[in-house]
Amino acid sequence: MNITYYGHSCFGVEINGKSLLFDPFITPNKLASKIDINTIKTDYILISHGHNDHIQDVEAIAKRTKAKVICNYEIYLWLSAKGVENILPMNIGGKTKLDFGNVKCVVAVHSSGLPDGSYGGNPMGFVVESSEGNFYYAGDTALTYDMKLIGDYRKIDFAFLPIGDTLTMGVDNAIIACDFIDCDTIVGMHYDTFSAIKIDKQEAISKFTRAGKKLTLMEIGSIIEKQNLN
Numbered sequence: 001m002n003i004t005y006y007g008h009s010c011f012g013v014e015i016n017g018k019s020l021l022f023d024p025f026i027t028p029n030k031l032a033s034k035i036d037i038n039t040i041k042t043d044y045i046l047i048s049h050g051h052n053d054h055i056q057d058v059e060a061i062a063k064r065t066k067a068k069v070i071c072n073y074e075i076y077l078w079l080s081a082k083g084v085e086n087i088l089p090m091n092i093g094g095k096t097k098l099d100f101g102n103v104k105c106v107v108a109v110h111s112s113g114l115p116d117g118s119y120g121g122n123p124m125g126f127v128v129e130s131s132e133g134n135f136y137y138a139g140d141t142a143l144t145y146d147m148k149l150i151g152d153y154r155k156i157d158f159a160f161l162p163i164g165d166t167l168t169m170g171v172d173n174a175i176i177a178c179d180f181i182d183c184d185t186i187v188g189m190h191y192d193t194f195s196a197i198k199i200d201k202q203e204a205i206s207k208f209t210r211a212g213k214k215l216t217l218m219e220i221g222s223i224i225e226k227q228n229l230n
Helices: 058-065 073-081 147-153 171-181 201-210
Strands: 002-005 011-015 018-022 044-046 068-072 087-090 095-097 102-107 124-130 133-137 158-162 185-189 214-216 223-225
Touching: 011 124, 011 133, 044 058, 058 073, 068 073, 073 087, 102 147, 147 171, 158 171, 171 185, 171 201, 201 214
Parallel strands: 018 044, 044 068, 068 087, 133 158, 158 185, 185 214
Antiparallel strands: 002 011, 002 223, 011 018, 095 102, 102 124, 124 133
């Protein structure tokens, strides 16, 4: 399993020969200016919610790659109206079996409006299970006790958690989330893109280390193998 970081909360994950892309927000992100979205190959695009900084490049990438888009029903309607055809609408609590493994939609505590101001439905996170390992993509969320359900019923090898604070949970709450999901191997996301979510990276890593956990902050454009997260 390989992980590629495209900036903000956008990651590519190669798993069982398939490529998954999460929350593509690349072209407006100055920190990701070296990333050409036309070179991104993906089989699935998973969207946690409708905010522009998670959905901006979905239409272009989906139409070019013909990837299956996994999202909530309201985003499904919005993308369908834009001519995106290969979409699987889901909702919180639902699970689907795909050719690489399973995807389950879980609670995220946030808001969700679409770029044109229309209703974006409920935000959500994803738990991906496969023969190569399991991981949790939290999306934009506050710390919520519902995360304990993930730790109680799933074995999570690593998790993507937001750490930028202000708009999502910050570092301190993400450390608590580790205990809730029973996973101490974390890839940070949703930080530094805007002034409101800038963090002290070294301090964040040190806080995780002191708590007996590991925080990985990837460089944009870099690739890391799952086993190297530990």
